[in-house]
Amino acid sequence: MSTTALGALVADRHVLVCCGTGGVGKTTTAAALAVEGARRGRRVAVITIDPARRLADTLGLAGTNDHEVARELWDPEGRAPSSGRLTALMLDTSETFDGLVGKYAESEEQRDRILENRFYRNLAGAMSGTQEYMAMERLHELHETGAYDLIVVDTPPSRHALDFLDAPQRLIRLLDNRVFRVMMMPARGAFRLASAALHTFVRQVGRVVGTGVIDDIIAFFRAFEGMEEGFRLRADAVRTLLAEDSTAFVLVTSPRRDSIDEAIYFAEQIATHGLSISGLVTNRVHPAFAGDTEVERLRTRATELRLDGVDDTHPDADAARRRLADRYDTLADLAALAARERTVLAEVAEHMGTSPVYVPFLPHDVHDLTTLHEVGTYLVG
Amino acid sequence: MELAQFCASSRIVIVAGKGGVGKTTVVATLATMAARSGLSVLVVEVEGKSGLSACLGLPPLAYEEVEATPGLRVRALSADDALLEYLDQRGLHRISGRLVRSGTIDVVSTAVPGMRDILLLGKVKQLEQAADAPDLIVIDAPAAGHAITFLMSPRGLQDAVRMGPVRHQADEVVEMLSDSARCQVLLVTLPEETPVNEVTETAFALEERVGIALGPVVVNQCLPTRWSGAPNAVADAARAGIDLADADAAALDAATGFVGARRAIQQEQIDRLAKMLPLPQIQLPFLDEEIGPEAVGHLADAFAAQVTAMKTLP
Numbered sequence: 001m002s003t004t005a006l007g008a009l010v011a012d013r014h015v016l017v018c019c020g021t022g023g024v025g026k027t028t029t030a031a032a033l034a035v036e037g038a039r040r041g042r043r044v045a046v047i048t049i050d051p052a053r054r055l056a057d058t059l060g061l062a063g064t065n066d067h068e069v070a071r072e073l074w075d076p077e078g079r080a081p082s083s084g085r086l087t088a089l090m091l092d093t094s095e096t097f098d099g100l101v102g103k104y105a106e107s108e109e110q111r112d113r114i115l116e117n118r119f120y121r122n123l124a125g126a127m128s129g130t131q132e133y134m135a136m137e138r139l140h141e142l143h144e145t146g147a148y149d150l151i152v153v154d155t156p157p158s159r160h161a162l163d164f165l166d167a168p169q170r171l172i173r174l175l176d177n178r179v180f181r182v183m184m185m186p187a188r189g190a191f192r193l194a195s196a197a198l199h200t201f202v203r204q205v206g207r208v209v210g211t212g213v214i215d216d217i218i219a220f221f222r223a224f225e226g227m228e229e230g231f232r233l234r235a236d237a238v239r240t241l242l243a244e245d246s247t248a249f250v251l252v253t254s255p256r257r258d259s260i261d262e263a264i265y266f267a268e269q270i271a272t273h274g275l276s277i278s279g280l281v282t283n284r285v286h287p288a289f290a291g292d293t294e295v296e297r298l299r300t301r302a303t304e305l306r307l308d309g310v311d312d313t314h315p316d317a318d319a320a321r322r323r324l325a326d327r328y329d330t331l332a333d334l335a336a337l338a339a340r341e342r343t344v345l346a347e348v349a350e351h352m353g354t355s356p357v358y359v360p361f362l363p364h365d366v367h368d369l370t371t372l373h374e375v376g377t378y379l380v381g
Numbered sequence: 382m383e384l385a386q387f388c389a390s391s392r393i394v395i396v397a398g399k400g401g402v403g404k405t406t407v408v409a410t411l412a413t414m415a416a417r418s419g420l421s422v423l424v425v426e427v428e429g430k431s432g433l434s435a436c437l438g439l440p441p442l443a444y445e446e447v448e449a450t451p452g453l454r455v456r457a458l459s460a461d462d463a464l465l466e467y468l469d470q471r472g473l474h475r476i477s478g479r480l481v482r483s484g485t486i487d488v489v490s491t492a493v494p495g496m497r498d499i500l501l502l503g504k505v506k507q508l509e510q511a512a513d514a515p516d517l518i519v520i521d522a523p524a525a526g527h528a529i530t531f532l533m534s535p536r537g538l539q540d541a542v543r544m545g546p547v548r549h550q551a552d553e554v555v556e557m558l559s560d561s562a563r564c565q566v567l568l569v570t571l572p573e574e575t576p577v578n579e580v581t582e583t584a585f586a587l588e589e590r591v592g593i594a595l596g597p598v599v600v601n602q603c604l605p606t607r608w609s610g611a612p613n614a615v616a617d618a619a620r621a622g623i624d625l626a627d628a629d630a631a632a633l634d635a636a637t638g639f640v641g642a643r644r645a646i647q648q649e650q651i652d653r654l655a656k657m658l659p660l661p662q663i664q665l666p667f668l669d670e671e672i673g674p675e676a677v678g679h680l681a682d683a684f685a686a687q688v689t690a691m692k693t694l695p
Contacts, residue, residue: 023401
């Protein structure tokens with residue numbers, strides 16, 4: 001099998017970001033690409049988010065620490081160059097976020113004040129938003145160590161597919177919120193009127209959501225004072241890393257109409273960020289057991305077999321003929337389906353300026369390194 | 382069981398499932414089936430573009446209701462719209478614009494996790510209690526793993542906020558969610574290992590942590606029963622006295638071998654699901670046609686046939 005466009009990415013890029021909607025096999029794709037990278041002798045880290053339990057077990061992801069996957073698991077034949085390494089890690093949003101606060105806090109006292117704040121706990125624990133942020137954060141951290149040739153990132157299943165790109169900026173915007181910043185300033189001089197108006201506004205908001213909530217927020221902004229700069233620099237660094245030529249975005253989809261629509265939407269969105277899709281992976285396409293030019297002939301054959309004269313004297317022969325007709329129809333259905341899926345996907349890939357890579361619907365689940373490598377073979381050729 | 386009786390067993394049905402399980406198709410199927418049984422139905426799409434409009438052959442949905450077919454109306458709902466409406470109704474129109482413009486809404490909704498969800502569910506409650514409320518409201522819940530978060534948010538908010546109108550709203554939503562005559566969840570999964578594990582976890586979490594009633598679980602995209610999984614085409618050709626070209630024999634065996642293997646996995650997972658999750662199952666076939674009103678109609682037929690065959694209320 002020749003190398004696919006993805007094979008080249010695995011061989012020479014530094015960062016691969018696997019993105020797409022939920023349920024299309026993003027985590028599996030990320031893990032499989034990482035395995036292929038290691039098999040090519042590269043030092044690879046894969047950041048997974050919420051992997052299925054058996055895949056997590058396979059990769060040894062019991063905790064959230066970096067974990068080097070034993071070589072005999074990803075290279076059982078012992079053929080990979082000795083330089084290859086595979087490190088897997090799983091994301092724990094709250095733990096890493098706490099770590100960051102510790103890093104940028106000027107004192108232990110400031111750190112503790114933030115960590116105990118209820119608004120902060122909500123911020124760190126909220127499902128949407130921080131996961132995306134932390135995925136990018138871990139990516140940056142691993143990049144900085146210089147220990148990896150290739151870092152593969154799985155992105156969280158978001159309500160909005162681009163959350164991971166926007167997350168760092170969103171955090172900065174949150175920290176920059178003018179209303180709460182002015183709230184913290186002493187009310188004097190030119191700011192006095194503005195400040196009074198803001199206090200009225202915030203009081204009104206407090207009446208709707210409860211004043212305790214507002215108090216928590218203000219306490220958080222006070223405690224966080226002076227730390228924004230560190231977060232801002234980090235957000236800029238992540239954005240720069242994602243825009244590098246050595247970073248590639250791999251879009252993962254399934255042949256179902258809804259996920260294809262999402263993929264097209266995603267590619268358009270990513271283009272507005274000045275980035276582009278380098279690979280389009282479609283999981284679970286139906287295998288083509290016959291060419292689409294065969295479909296007519298197969299259907300005709302099925303009809304002929306059903307129409308053949310019924311022979312009451314040989315019921316066994318009749319039943320066998322009908323079963324054969326069912327087989328022809330099944331083959332025709334699958335061939336037509338496989339062809340239709342590929343036509344749609346080829347158009348989509350062309351529209352994105354890349355060539356499609358198909359991973360067929362496998363007759364078994366993907367949860368161990370053997371099946372992961374099987375997927376990888378389809379991915380990279 | 383009578384179809385109309387099944388469809389009217391609660392006034393709100395929230396359809397939930399991980400991404401990729403075809404949740405939206407099931408929403409359209411359930412709504413179509415209920416409308417056919419004579420109920421007035423409103424489908425509510427929550428947050429974003431889910432493909433619901435395509436399933437029903439409609440242009441993209443808006444905040445305003447549109448009629449898909451007689452008795453079946455559809456609308457979208459977003460947290461921002463719900464918030465603005467909420468503030469307007471309480472005479473707080475002046476702060477709503479500023480809340481959005483200044484970004485303060487982001488700070489506040491971070492401070493009150495689930496506030497957006499509460500506003501959405503509050504709006505659903507309002508639709509349910511309206512004088513001209515439909516017989517059935519079907520909700521296309523947020524995709525991915527957010528369904529639990531979405532439905533747990535009222536309880537979470539009860540812990541975080543002690544008073545005020547948002548707290549009051551949360552109390553009313555919790556009451557709605559825990560009343561099985563008003564509200565239940567229809568879970569959707571696939572006959573595969575990971576989706577089966579996930580739907581089981583979700584079901585227990587919803588029952589224990591949200592206290593919401595569960596309807597049947599829909600196992601979506603089951604292999605069409607007409608597809609043959611029989612091996613050895615050559616043997617049947619010999620029995621029937623038919624000449625079979627080698628190439629055909631190989632292709633037929635490859636195709637039916639694939640179907641047979643997938644069907645074995647499917648059955649194993651369906652059995653496992655039945656054991657882990659004692660809920661009635663509705664099995665919907667994988668459709669090898671473009672998803673649209675016609676395909677949804679076929680799924681509604683399959684759904685209805687299984688409801689009719691069901692013995693008792695789930």
